[in-house]
Amino acid sequence: MRTSFRTDDVDEARAMIEATYYSNFMDVLHGTGVFRARFDIGALGALTVGDLSCGADVRMRCGELGAYHVDVLLSGQLTWRQGPAPATRAVPGTAAVFQPLGDTVLERWSGDCRMFAVKLDRAAVEQSLEKLLGRPVRGPVTFAPAFDISSGPGRGWARLVRTVADDLREGTGALAQPLVAAPLQEALLHGLLLSAGHRYRDQLTDPAQALRPAPVKRAMDAVHERPDHPFTTAALAAEARVGVRWLQEAFRRYVGMSPMAYVRDVRLSRARAELVAACPEERHVSEVAHRWGFAHLGRFAEQYRARFGELPSETLRG
Template sequence: MDGSRFRTRDVDEAREELDARYYTSRMDVVDRERRPFAARFDIVVLGPLVIGDLSCGTDVRMSFGELGAYHLNAPLGGTMEMRQGGSPVVATAGRALLLDPAGDTFLDRWSGDCRTLAVKVGADALRDRLEQLVGRPPRGPLAFAPALDITRGPGLSWVRFARRVAAEALVGEGLARHELVAGPLQEALLNGLLLAAEHPWRDALAHPGEPRRPAPVKRVMDAVRERPEHPFTTTELAALARVSVRRLQESFREYVGMSPMAYVREVRLDRVREELRAAAPDEVSVSEVAWRWGFGHQGRFAARYREKYGESPSRTLRAGR
C-alpha cells in the first residue's frame, strides 16, 4: 500500500500527480481571478484501487480520453460536471458518478468549492471479484448505472467506508498498511461497490442462494484454468469430469451459464488479456497473441473481447507495459 499527501499551487505539477496516480489528462484553470489554484491531494493506492481526497481550490476542467478503469467521484460539497459519451451528468454531495473504463471522458467543470472522494477501480479486479461472488463468468461488459445515491443506504455506507480506509492508510504506522489487513480491506471495498451500485448482477449478489457447483463441474473448471493452452475437446472434458458428455453440458449450463467449450474460450480470452497487458506494442501483435490462444477468426475474437472488457484488444496492448 502506498499513500501520499500532495500540495501545490502549480497546475502542471498537479496534473502530473494525477497522471501518475490516476489517468493521463489535460487540466485547465477556468477562472484564475476569482480564486487561486491550490491543489490538495491525499491519495492511497490499495492494490487495484486508488482512493483520493482531492480539491483544487478553484474551478478547473479536464479531459482524459478512455480511462481504462472504473472511476467513482463522490463530492463532499460543490459539484463536478462530467461527460462520457453522452449528455453531461453532475456529481453532488448527494449523488456520486460512476464512470466506465471505455469512452472518452471529460470533466467540464470541477467547482472550486468541491472536495471529492475520487476512487479508481481496476476493471479486471472488479470483474474477477464479481465472477468469484456469482460463481460464473459474467456475460457481457460489467456496466453500471452512472448515478449512485450517497445520501443513504449502501451508497452512503460505501463512501464512508472508503474514506475511513483512506484516512487510516495515510497514517504512517497504521494497520491498514499491513498486508494481512490491506488484502481483506481491498476485497471488502470491491464487494461493497458491487453491492452498492446498480448493475445487472446486483440482485444475485444481494440475495445469494445459488447451490454450490457439483464436483464434475469443478474438476473441469480447475483443469481448464490449470492448462488453458491444452486443446481440450468436449469428450476429453467429460472424461475428466467422469460423467457423460450430455450430463457435463447440462451441468455447465445450469451452474456456469455456458457450455464447457465456451468456458474454455472465456479462460483463454482472459489469458490473451493478461499477455497483451504485459507486452509492449513493438514486441507482439494482437493477431499473434490471439492465434496462440486458439482464436483463428480475428473479427469474432475482437468483437467478443470488446464485449467482455469494454475496450478493443489493440487498446489493451497500447496501454500495457
C-alpha cells in the first residue's frame, strides 16, 4: 500500500493520519505559516513508513498509540510528551521515540519540520527483541524518548528508513516483493533495538550471548519454529541431540528457566500477538488460549498477567 497525499485542508490531513497511523485531533497554530500537508506513506509488513510535513506549526493529540513509533527529523523541530512525562524536543540529528501506552501530544510540530514517521507493531518489536535475546522478555520494552541518528548505529538505522521512504514515495515496486520486504522489515526492527536506549540494549551487544551452547540454541529454534507442537522435555532433548538432564541444566544456566517454562513463555507471546491483532467481536480469549495449548483458562489468565502486566481480556479490548 502506498499513499501520496497533498492538501491544504486540516480535516483532510487529520483523516489521512487517522487512516494510516492513529486517531487524532489536529490544530494549526495561528500565525505560523500556510498549512500545506505533504504525506507520502506506505506499509512494510508490520511497519508503516511516511515522509510527512505540514507547512505550518500544528498541535496534535493522539491518545494512546497502541504501537511503538519513531519520528526521524530531517528539518525543523518537534516537541512532544506522553503521559505525565515532561515535554521532549527533537531536532535534526535526533529521533523521537514514542511508547504504545500513555496519552500522546505533539505540542508543536513546526511548519518547517519534515520527518520520516515510522509506526512499528508492538508485538513485532517485542518478538524481535525475544529473538535477538534468545529468551522471553518480561513486560513491555520502554525506550528512551530520543536517540542520536547523527553517528553510530542510529545513523545507519536512519539511512535505512530513508531508503524505505524513498522507495515508497517513488513507487518503484521493489518493496512489494517479499524477498526484498521481509529482510528490510527485520533490519528496521532489529536496528531500532540496537540503536535506541532501553534496559535490554547492553544484553544485545553482550558477547556472552555467543557462548550459549549449540544444543540449547537448537532446542530454542525448534520452539520458535513450531510453537504449537506438543513438545515435552524429552522431545526437546531429542531436537537438541543431548540427554534430558543435560538440557534441563543447560537451560537453567544459559536461559534462566526450564525447557518447558521456555515453551510456555513463547506460547504466551504468540497468544498475546494474536490477541493484539484480533477483533473483540470475532475472537474470544478462550479460543486463543486453547489454540496455544492452555487448557485451564484461569491459569492462563494468571500466567498471562504475570508475564505482561494485564489480563488477556484487557489486551483483546485494547
